Amino acid sequence: MKRYSLLGLLFGVGAPLSAIAADKPAPIDTGDTAWMLVSTALVLMMTIPGLALFYGGMVRKKNVLATLIQSFAICCIVSLLWMGVGYSLAFSNGNQWIGDLSRAFLNGVAANFHKGVDSAFTLGAGTSAAVPMTIPESVYIMYQMTFAIITPALIAGAFAERMKFSSMCVFTVLWVLFVYAPIAHWVWSPTGWVAALGAVDFAGGTVVHINSGVAGLVCALVLGKRRGVGTDDLAPFNLTYAIVGASLLWVGWFGFNAGSALGANGRAGMAMLTTQLAAAMGGLAWMVMEWWRTGKPTALGIISGAVAGLVAITPAAGFVLPGGAVLIGLAAGVGCFWSSTWLKHKLGYDDSLDAFGVHGTGGIIGALLTGVLAFGPLSATDANPVGVVGSLPQLLSQTEAVGVTIVWCVVVTFVILKVLDLVMGLRVSAEEELEGLDMVLHGERIN
Numbered sequence: 001m002k003r004y005s006l007l008g009l010l011f012g013v014g015a016p017l018s019a020i021a022a023d024k025p026a027p028i029d030t031g032d033t034a035w036m037l038v039s040t041a042l043v044l045m046m047t048i049p050g051l052a053l054f055y056g057g058m059v060r061k062k063n064v065l066a067t068l069i070q071s072f073a074i075c076c077i078v079s080l081l082w083m084g085v086g087y088s089l090a091f092s093n094g095n096q097w098i099g100d101l102s103r104a105f106l107n108g109v110a111a112n113f114h115k116g117v118d119s120a121f122t123l124g125a126g127t128s129a130a131v132p133m134t135i136p137e138s139v140y141i142m143y144q145m146t147f148a149i150i151t152p153a154l155i156a157g158a159f160a161e162r163m164k165f166s167s168m169c170v171f172t173v174l175w176v177l178f179v180y181a182p183i184a185h186w187v188w189s190p191t192g193w194v195a196a197l198g199a200v201d202f203a204g205g206t207v208v209h210i211n212s213g214v215a216g217l218v219c220a221l222v223l224g225k226r227r228g229v230g231t232d233d234l235a236p237f238n239l240t241y242a243i244v245g246a247s248l249l250w251v252g253w254f255g256f257n258a259g260s261a262l263g264a265n266g267r268a269g270m271a272m273l274t275t276q277l278a279a280a281m282g283g284l285a286w287m288v289m290e291w292w293r294t295g296k297p298t299a300l301g302i303i304s305g306a307v308a309g310l311v312a313i314t315p316a317a318g319f320v321l322p323g324g325a326v327l328i329g330l331a332a333g334v335g336c337f338w339s340s341t342w343l344k345h346k347l348g349y350d351d352s353l354d355a356f357g358v359h360g361t362g363g364i365i366g367a368l369l370t371g372v373l374a375f376g377p378l379s380a381t382d383a384n385p386v387g388v389v390g391s392l393p394q395l396l397s398q399t400e401a402v403g404v405t406i407v408w409c410v411v412v413t414f415v416i417l418k419v420l421d422l423v424m425g426l427r428v429s430a431e432e433e434l435e436g437l438d439m440v441l442h443g444e445r446i447n
Contacts, residue, residue, distance in 0.1 A: 026120040029134035032263035036139050042255025043146035047153050048075050050248035054307075055157050057241025058300070058353050062436025063161045064237055065444050070168060074153045077172050082145045089181040091144065093127055096193035099185050112137055124190030131190055134263055143259065144184075151180055151208045157353030158216030159223050162433055165441045167426050174416045175215065179409055183207055187401065199401035200374070200388050202271070203260035205315025205367040206405045213360020214406050216351060218413045223426055225350035227433050239299050246303035250279055253310045257317040267378060271317035274325035275310065281326045282309020285333025293341075301337075304358060308336035311362030316370040319388055324373035331369060332362045367402050371395035 052071035056064050078086070088103035102108075112119045121137035124130040133140065152172045159168075184207050186194040194206075201207060228234065236242060257275045261268035286305020291297040312332030313325055320328065340357030351357055371394040376387035388394060420426055427433075432440040439445050 026122075026132070028118060028120045028136055029263065032134040032265075033136065033139060035264035035268065036135050036143055036259060036262065039255035039259025040139065040143045040146055042252045043143070043150065043259065044075075044252075046249050046252035046256065047071055047146070047150045050245050050252050051150065051153050052245065053241045054245030054249060054303075055160065055242075055353055057238045057243070057245060058236040059160050060234065060436070061237040061446055062438055064241075064438065064446055066165070066437035066441055067156070067160055069165070069442060070156045071153050073165075073169060074156070074172050075149050077169060078149045078152065078176055079145060081173060081176055082141075082148050086148055086176055086181055087141055087144065089177065090148075090184040091123065091189055093124060093189075093191050094185065096191055096196065097185070098182050099189065106141065109137055109141065127190055129190035129195075140262075147204060147208060147256075148176060148180060148184075151204075151212045152176060154208070154212035154355055154359055155216045155219060157355035158351045159219040160352035161226050161437065162223055162352075162427050163219075164425060164428055165437075167420050167424055170424070171416060171420055174420075175413065178416065179215065179412050180207070180211065183211055183405055183408060186404070194401050194404065197397050197400055198394065199397040200319060200370060200379075201315045201367065201401065202318040202370075203257045203314045205312075205363045205370070206401050209311045209314060209359040209363030210367065210402060210405050211363075211409050213356045213358070213363055214409045215413045216355030217349065217360060218410055219417065220349045220351045220356070222414065222417045222421070226352060227430060229350050236300065243299060243303055246307060250306060250310065253279070253314075257314060261318055267318050270321075270378060273322055274317050274320055275313055277322055277325040278309040278313035278329035278332070279306045280309070281329025282306055282312065282333040282336075285309075285330050286337045289334060289337045304340065304354065305333045305337065308332040308358050308362045311336075311359050312366035312369070315363070315367045316373065319370055319374040319378055321373075321375050321378075324369075324375070327373065328366055328369050331365050335365050336361050364402055367398050368395065371398035 048071055052068045055071070056068045059067050083106055085101065085104050087106065088101050089099045092099035092103045094100040112121065118136040118138070120132070120134050121140055122130050122132045123140070152175055155175070156168070186192040187199070187201050187207050189195065226234070253275055254272050258268040258272040261271055283302045283306035286308060287297045287302045290301040309329035309332050312328050316324070316328055336358050339361035340354040344351055344357055372390045374388045374390040374394060376389040378387060380387035417426060428437065428440060
């Protein structure tokens with residue numbers, strides 16, 4: 001029977017007391033570890049300051065600080081939640097649906113140290129699908145934490161300028177526990193049932209982007225439109241902020257995608273190249289569509305298109321060649337432009353900053369096209385010498401992964417929102433919304 005120390009459960013120093021062994025640990029690769037440390041910092045930069053500035057620049061002046069604070073608060077909340085139970089639920093073995101609590105409070109993280117040397121980590125150790133790595137578990141925990149941080153932060157773009165800050169904080173906790181962690185386990189854990197279907201997601205097309213985009217759409221529908229939509233001037237306060245934020249997102253995305261190779265290797269290099277090409281094509285495709293439709297290419301348009309390209313290449317980055325990346329970027333630029341303009345207005349929902357229009361739509365496009373354009377040798381291994389190849393069966397697996405992600409996210413997000421609305425309310429009052437969230441919720445304003 002395994003025994004755990006209380007100290008270990010709280011501070012991660014107590015691996016099973018019966019398992020402190022003298023076995024020689026697998027050595028870490030210092031080059032891979034260095035790259036993953038850099039990638040982790042890059043992905044964190046995507047949320048603070050990248051997403052904070054991107055979203056903050058697109059709202060009205062009276063709501064800029066409130067929007068910036070959302071990203072910072074989510075970063076703090078999810079970091080501690082990930083340490084407590086999030087990481088364990090997502091990446092411990094558990095069963096095919098969810099991890100267990102064996103890694104709660106990072107129990108056992110210090111057991112990898114043998115005479116002061118941190119050994120390499122094996123994801124899913126003890127299972128038939130175990131994935132040996134060349135980096136310490138501490139780095140993997142931190143890297144995955146940055147993904148868990150940015151995903152709920154992306155949702156905030158859909159309910160910008162109208163959700164109570166207290167409700168947003170509680171929503172973040174519940175959503176990460178009941179939506180993000182299970183889907184991350186399904187897709188990325190070796191024991192997850194979606195992974196067993198053969199569906200692939202290199203860096204978060206389903207787990208991050210479809211998940212956050214669809215949750216954002218549910219939030220927009222449940223909260224309703226901002227007051228003044230269609231009548232008031234809702235123009236962005238400062239597009240310079242938004243451009244700087246989008247630029248930080250673009251650079252940080254190399255950690256997001258190339259870092260998902262989990263090492264400094266050829267696949268990471270290909271993922272970086274495909275990421276750059278898809279972003280460039282997405283930006284140009286959106287710009288041309290907007291230019292054709294309105295007669296003028298806008299700054300907001302080209303940065304939105306670049307982000308759309310980045311979103312769509314995320315699930316495919318380590319599976320496709322440069323030509324496929326350009327096609328994905330083109331499809332994302334056109335598809336996300338259509339979703340953020342025509343579809344949104346046709347259906348009448350107020351997705352304030354196009355969380356669904358860009359992340360939901362782009363994630364779906366990228367996940368599906370991965371099943372069409374995947375080049376086998378990029379993912380080939382000794383166990384699977386063919387790798388993931390674009391084909392009808394692979395497309396069907398990708399479609400199934402997209403479908404289950406959407407269904408789980410819609411149902412659970414809706415339930416969480418309805419419970420919170422009943423218990424504490426979701427939306428600020430009409431008077432508070434008119435005054436602006438900066439002063440009403442935080443007692444501060446931009447002068």
